[in-house]
Amino acid sequence: DGGITQSPKYLFRKEGQNVTLSCEQNLNHDAMYWYRQDPGQGLRLIYYSQIVNDFQKGDIAEGYSVSREKKESFPLTVTSAQKNPTAFYLCASSIWGYTSQETQYFGPGTRLLVL
Amino acid sequence: AQRVTQPEKLLSVFKGAPVELKCNYSYSGSPELFWYVQYSRQRLQLLLRHISRESIKGFTADLNKGETSFHLKKPFAQEEDSAMYYCALSGFNSGGSNYKLTFGKGTLLTVNP
Numbered sequence: 001d002g003g004i005t006q007s008p009k010y011l012f013r014k015e016g017q018n019v020t021l022s023c024e025q026n027l028n029h030d031a032m033y034w035y036r037q038d039p040g041q042g043l044r045l046i047y048y049s050q051i052v053n054d055f056q057k058g059d060i061a062e063g064y065s066v067s068r069e070k071k072e073s074f075p076l077t078v079t080s081a082q083k084n085p086t087a088f089y090l091c092a093s094s095i096w097g098y099t100s101q102e103t104q105y106f107g108p109g110t111r112l113l114v115l
Numbered sequence: 116a117q118r119v120t121q122p123e124k125l126l127s128v129f130k131g132a133p134v135e136l137k138c139n140y141s142y143s144g145s146p147e148l149f150w151y152v153q154y155s156r157q158r159l160q161l162l163l164r165h166i167s168r169e170s171i172k173g174f175t176a177d178l179n180k181g182e183t184s185f186h187l188k189k190p191f192a193q194e195e196d197s198a199m200y201y202c203a204l205s206g207f208n209s210g211g212s213n214y215k216l217t218f219g220k221g222t223l224l225t226v227n228p
Contacts, residue, residue: 042220050213100147100205100214101166106159
C-alpha cells in the first residue's frame with residue numbers, strides 16, 4: 001500500500017457547506033482522477049488531470065471543483081451546489097493518462113456523509 | 116459513447132465450483148478491457164487486463180470482439196475470491212486528449228464454503 005493517500009477517511013458536511021477531500025500520490029504519476037462510487041452504480045468519473053494546472057470535467061462534474069497546483073496533489077471540493085453528496089469518493093492516478101493500457105492505482109477512499 | 120454492462124449485481128457459488136462473471140461492452144473503436152477487484156476493507160486494484168493475456172489468481176478473461184464481451188472466469192472458486200469485481204473499458208475520450216476508463220456497475224461475488 002501507500003502510493004496514494006486520501007484524507008480524511010470520513011467527512012461530514014453540513015447544509016450549505018463546502019468540503020475538501022485530499023488526495024496525494026508519491027508515484028510520480030502525471031495523471032490523477034476523482035471518482036464517485038455509489039451502491040449499485042459502479043464508479044463514475046468526476047474530474048481528471050493530466051498535468052499540473054490543467055484539469056478536465058468527467059461525467060458528473062456538476063457541484064464539484066478541483067485544483068492541480070502540484071503534481072502530487074489533486075484535492076476535490078464538494079460544493080453546496082452538489083445536492084446529493086453522500087457517497088464514497090475514490091482518487092486514482094496513472095502514469096500519463098495518454099495511453100489506453102495504463103493501470104490506474106486507487107487510494108483507500110473518503111466517505112462523505114451529510115448531517 | 117462507451118458503455119460497460121455487468122448484468123449480475125450478485126453472484127454466489129460454492130467453493131470449488133466454476134465461476135464466470137459476465138461483462139459486455141459498447142465501443143466504436145478498438146477497446147482495452149480490464150478487470151478491477153475490491154476485496155473487503157482493501158482498496159480497488161487491477162486484477163488483469165486483456166492485452167496481457169495473463170492468468171492472475173487463477174482468473175482468466177478473453178476478449179470476444181464478435182460478442183463484445185470480456186467475461187472473467189475461474190475453474191475452481193476459492194473463498195478468498197469473494198469480492199466486488201468491476202469490468203472497465205479504456206476508450207479515447209472524445210473532445211479530450213486522453214483515454215477514459217469507464218466502469219461497469221460491478222458484481223459482488225460470494226464464494227460459500
